[in-house]
Amino acid sequence: MNLRSPGPTVGVVGGGQLARMLGEAAGPLGVQVVALDPTPDPPAAPVVADTVAAAFDDEAAITALAEGVDVLTYEIELADADALERVREETDTPVHPSPETLRRTQDKLLEKEWLAGADIPVPDFVAVDDETDLRAAGEALGWPVMLKARQGGYDGRGNLPVESPEECEVALDELGGTDEHGALAEAMVPFERELSVIGVRGADGETATYPVTETVHEEEILRESVQPARTSDAVAERAREVATDVLDAMDGRGVFGIELFQVGEDVLVNEIAPRPHNSGHWTIEGAHCSQFEQHARSVLGWPLGATERRDVSVTTNLLGDVDDPEPAELSGVESVLSAPDAHLHWYGKREVRPLRKMGHVTVVGEERETTLDRAREVRDAVTFR
Numbered sequence: 110m111n112l113r114s115p116g117p118t119v120g121v122v123g124g125g126q127l128a129r130m131l132g133e134a135a136g137p138l139g140v141q142v143v144a145l146d147p148t149p150d151p152p153a154a155p156v157v158a159d160t161v162a163a164a165f166d167d168e169a170a171i172t173a174l175a176e177g178v179d180v181l182t183y184e185i186e187l188a189d190a191d192a193l194e195r196v197r198e199e200t201d202t203p204v205h206p207s208p209e210t211l212r213r214t215q216d217k218l219l220e221k222e223w224l225a226g227a228d229i230p231v232p233d234f235v236a237v238d239d240e241t242d243l244r245a246a247g248e249a250l251g252w253p254v255m256l257k258a259r260q261g262g263y264d265g266r267g268n269l270p271v272e273s274p275e276e277c278e279v280a281l282d283e284l285g286g287t288d289e290h291g292a293l294a295e296a297m298v299p300f301e302r303e304l305s306v307i308g309v310r311g312a313d314g315e316t317a318t319y320p321v322t323e324t325v326h327e328e329e330i331l332r333e334s335v336q337p338a339r340t341s342d343a344v345a346e347r348a349r350e351v352a353t354d355v356l357d358a359m360d361g362r363g364v365f366g367i368e369l370f371q372v373g374e375d376v377l378v379n380e381i382a383p384r385p386h387n388s389g390h391w392t393i394e395g396a397h398c399s400q401f402e403q404h405a406r407s408v409l410g411w412p413l414g415a416t417e418r419r420d421v422s423v424t425t426n427l428l429g430d431v432d433d434p435e436p437a438e439l440s441g442v443e444s445v446l447s448a449p450d451a452h453l454h455w456y457g458k459r460e461v462r463p464l465r466k467m468g469h470v471t472v473v474g475e476e477r478e479t480t481l482d483r484a485r486e487v488r489d490a491v492t493f494r
Contacts, residue, residue: 395422
């Protein structure tokens with residue numbers, strides 16, 4: 110692994126599409142990115158300076174990476190917070206966001222307890238260790254409840270609505286039991302829409318937020334990000350305020366995806382991702398400084414970029430529409446290339462899986478509903494199997 114570079118080098122645990130887009134954004138700044146991933150040829154490989162084939166908890170490999178870079182970061186919550194903390198102490202290489210922040214956001218119960226303790230609004234929640242706890246949670250919170258695994262859930266996995274006491278046993282079995290990590294139950298939130306704010310913490314506690322984005326989900330999977338959000342100015346301002354409170358309570362530098370529920374004129378925090386987030390992909394074409402350039406700037410302690418949007422933007426995800434895994438074969442690219450307002454991002458994954466994120470399309474325009482229609486039209490013309 111040759112890390113000699115005239116500019117700084119960022120090591121990233123994870124070599125998926127987020128590391129790929131980080132590499133694309135960092136290059137023009139003179140920053141090299143080296144990604145560690147268990148896959149020998151991960152999506153980031155074509156655009157980063159080097160890759161290291163190792164497990165996310167391979168402490169020896171992470172230590173070797175840390176010794177050759179200026180700062181460590183991560184693009185996946187499967188990174189090992191304890192290993193990153195030990196590596197930081199042994200090598201004196203900074204880790205951003207901090208391992209403490211990663212540890213807190215990896216565990217949904219710890220995250221909710223921390224947010225509530227900081228007076229940040231969240232849905233009512235109860236810890237669940239067994240079927241008796243789940244039944245009691247339903248009685249306390251009111252049926253139905255949302256059952257969540259404390260660890261390991263993403264893209265809709267690990268979340269399950271439970272309608273009544275009779276469903277408790279089956280729901281826990283379907284979730285995989287509470288195992289050693291446990292679970293939690295949340296009150297079902299009657300939200301009007303889901304929102305997201307991409308926030309950033311820089312050096313000396315400086316914070317900034319991008320404009321609030323509306324996120325459209327189906328089956329717990331993000332399908333579309335609409336910018337600006339179809340909500341009132343008052344709600345957008347409240348979302349910004351809550352997101353800023355979250356950033357002020359965080360440790361370390363970097364970009365954070367802050368997922369929110371709009372309930373009336375107020376917002377509740379759903380979850381936090383301590384990394385660039387799917388709902389912020391619109392910033393690549395739609396903002397003056399993308400969330401990925403922003404992440405590189407922030408973890409290195411450089412001045413933050415502007416967060417204002419350029420135009421109306423809609424990002425639509427390209428998801429695996431298959432029943433079983435099969436080789437990925439991209440087609441329909443011409444439909445995007447012939448559209449002057451559309452931008453294709455293909456993640457380079459070799460295998461299509463059910464609802465797997467294979468890429469995204471962003472369309473920019475002047476009018477929100479027209480841009481949303483165009484984004485759907487272009488998306489539907491792209492296939493990858």
